[in-house]
Amino acid sequence: MRPRKWSDPGWMLAPTVLLLFVFFIAPVGIAIYQSFFSWDLLTAPRPVGVANYLALVKSGELFRVTGRTLFFSALVVSGAMSLGLSLALLLNRRGVWFSFVRSAVFSAYVVSWVAVALLWLWILDPDRGIVAKGLHLAGVGTVKLLNHPDTVLPVLAGVTIWKITGYAMIMFLTGLQMIPNEVLEAAKLDGAGAWSRFRFIIWPMLRPTATFVGTTSLVISFQAFDVVRVMTQGGPAKASTLFVYAIYESIFMNLRVGTASALTVVFFVVLLSLSWLQIRAWRQKA
Amino acid sequence: MRTKSAFIHALAGVVALVWLFPYAWMVLTSFKSFDEIIQRPTALLPSSPTLTAYREVFSQVPVGRYMLITLWVAVAIALIQIALALPAGYALAKLRFRGNALAFGLVLACLLIPTQMTFVPIFLMFSKLRLVNSLTSLILPFGASALGTFMVRQALVNVPNEVIEAARLDGASEFTIIYRVLAPMLKPTLIAIFLVSFVFHYNDYFWPLVMTTDDTVRTLPLGIALLREPGTGVRWDVVMAGNVILSLPMIALFSVSQRYLILGLTKR
Numbered sequence: 001m002r003p004r005k006w007s008d009p010g011w012m013l014a015p016t017v018l019l020l021f022v023f024f025i026a027p028v029g030i031a032i033y034q035s036f037f038s039w040d041l042l043t044a045p046r047p048v049g050v051a052n053y054l055a056l057v058k059s060g061e062l063f064r065v066t067g068r069t070l071f072f073s074a075l076v077v078s079g080a081m082s083l084g085l086s087l088a089l090l091l092n093r094r095g096v097w098f099s100f101v102r103s104a105v106f107s108a109y110v111v112s113w114v115a116v117a118l119l120w121l122w123i124l125d126p127d128r129g130i131v132a133k134g135l136h137l138a139g140v141g142t143v144k145l146l147n148h149p150d151t152v153l154p155v156l157a158g159v160t161i162w163k164i165t166g167y168a169m170i171m172f173l174t175g176l177q178m179i180p181n182e183v184l185e186a187a188k189l190d191g192a193g194a195w196s197r198f199r200f201i202i203w204p205m206l207r208p209t210a211t212f213v214g215t216t217s218l219v220i221s222f223q224a225f226d227v228v229r230v231m232t233q234g235g236p237a238k239a240s241t242l243f244v245y246a247i248y249e250s251i252f253m254n255l256r257v258g259t260a261s262a263l264t265v266v267f268f269v270v271l272l273s274l275s276w277l278q279i280r281a282w283r284q285k286a
Numbered sequence: 287m288r289t290k291s292a293f294i295h296a297l298a299g300v301v302a303l304v305w306l307f308p309y310a311w312m313v314l315t316s317f318k319s320f321d322e323i324i325q326r327p328t329a330l331l332p333s334s335p336t337l338t339a340y341r342e343v344f345s346q347v348p349v350g351r352y353m354l355i356t357l358w359v360a361v362a363i364a365l366i367q368i369a370l371a372l373p374a375g376y377a378l379a380k381l382r383f384r385g386n387a388l389a390f391g392l393v394l395a396c397l398l399i400p401t402q403m404t405f406v407p408i409f410l411m412f413s414k415l416r417l418v419n420s421l422t423s424l425i426l427p428f429g430a431s432a433l434g435t436f437m438v439r440q441a442l443v444n445v446p447n448e449v450i451e452a453a454r455l456d457g458a459s460e461f462t463i464i465y466r467v468l469a470p471m472l473k474p475t476l477i478a479i480f481l482v483s484f485v486f487h488y489n490d491y492f493w494p495l496v497m498t499t500d501d502t503v504r505t506l507p508l509g510i511a512l513l514r515e516p517g518t519g520v521r522w523d524v525v526m527a528g529n530v531i532l533s534l535p536m537i538a539l540f541s542v543s544q545r546y547l548i549l550g551l552t553k554r
Binding site: 001002003004006008009011012013015016017018019020021023024025026027028030031034041087090091093097098100101103104105106107108110111112113114115118119120121122123125128129130133134137162166167170171174219223225226229230244247248251252257260261264267268271272275 | 294295297298299301302304305306308309311312315323324327328370371373374376377378380381382383385386389392393395396398399400402403404405406407408409410426427428429430432435447450451454460464485488489491492495496507510511514520522525526528529532533536537539540541544547548551552
């Protein structure tokens with residue numbers, strides 16, 4: 001439709017465009033610009049070229065942080081997707097009981113990350129937590145899952161999976177409900193078993209949903225911060241210092257704006273390319 | 287057939303337990319005394335239920351004030367987002383003008399930019415303007431929502447042009463058309479945008495943590511997280527009582543609006 005006045009689109013879009021520009025587009029530009037400076041917030045910024053990036057590469061910090069975050073994301077994405085899909089298949093049934101269980105799983109999605117992190121911190125507390133006590137009674141001995149570099153990331157991933165599986169499940173349920181019942185009934189009459197119905201009808205039709213859930217949970221896990229900050233503060237020995245926590249630490253604890261900005265830029269590039277790769281890979285398979 | 291059905295019901299029961307037991311444990315712990323937690327950490331029910339932990343939360347944290355700030359921020363953000371997304375979505379969906387594609391491209395690009403990417407420059411900008419520790423720093427950056435604008439646009443594309451033409455013939459201004467004619471037609475979408483945004487910003491920990499350095503505009507998730515002092519013996523009864531206070535509004539909201547929340551997540 002034609003605008004009534006040439007100026008109409010202007011006032012309608014101005015506030016949105018302005019705010020999005022100031023708080024999303026411009027900061028990305030500023031972060032890229034600042035990544036070429038060394039600045040401690042107290043003295044004047046000094047241009048240093050690519051020194052911030054070089055330092056991050058040379059110290060090995062960049063690779064360690066990226067590797068850790070990728071490992072964590074791989075756990076979360078595969079866990080939340082497979083669990084979400086299984087629960088959707090299990091709970092896609094009529095009746096009050098199944099609807100109740102669906103709500104129970106999904107409810108974790110609306111509770112704050114802080115509450116979830118504190119709750120699991122208490123459950124996993126090595127001195128008085130119920131898991132440690134249970135394992136102790138079973139004769140396993142004292143376990144400090146969050147205090148060990150090898151177990152801390154899988155545990156944080158487990159908590160994250162617990163939190164977002166409900167979301168994955170809801171998305172898969174919506175996808176399942178779009179599959180016409182007649183198709184499944186017809187396949188059943190033709191003698192297709194549960195597995196072949198899943199393999200040849202359900203899964204192909206769920207593929208777009210799976211792509212979407214995969215990318216969203218990848219983004220969620222790549223941005224993980226609250227669980228790290230509340231549960232481990234990046235420890236022990238930096239074993240759970242994920243990307244966003246590393247950025248946070250470098251500006252608010254070490255006052256290194258340049259390093260933080262360089263990390264931010266790399267974070268963004270990695271996140272975008274991962275999402276892009278994932279979407280492409282899934283498209284090709286379909 | 288019957289054993290299979292019983293098995294599936296039982297399996298669903300195990301699933302429910304995995305998700306509900308942690309909540310139950312949180313609530314039960316909050317009614318225990320600290321002595322009991324130390325002496326009988328695995329006892330399921332509190333031997334003598336007490337409200338001591340809740341009293342302790344209220345004495346350590348100004349719960350009312352933090353809650354008010356949190357609700358104010360979350361409601362303000364959700365309402366501003368809707369107020370701005372309506373005209374923007376209308377222009378993008380219905381009006382032909384130069385720059386439409388560009389503006390839509392900007393909205394789509396912003397969908398890809400997480401706040402974790404923008405907080406360093408925005409924090410520095412606000413500290414230069416002395417706006418750290420202000421409601422402005424918590425609300426303004428989220429005033430425009432790329433997702434909300436996108437959802438309004440998608441919903442309006444499906445509204446026939448005749449509705450708008452008829453309203454124009456009746457002499458309605460564009461402002462009236464947007465807020466009085468079209469907004470009511472988009473009610474489910476707008477409720478969904480409101481809920482998703484409200485839940486996100488009520489729960490948000492990252493942004494208030496970064497933008498506040500003292501307790502002028504501290505939000506509830508920050509206050510509750512502070513109940514746990516690392517190192518010294520943690521008063522888990524108090525932390526869990528705080529957790530209950532923090533989660534209860536969301537659980538209540540969830541139980542009455544689950545349908546719209548799901549709509550908000552699936553209709554993108």
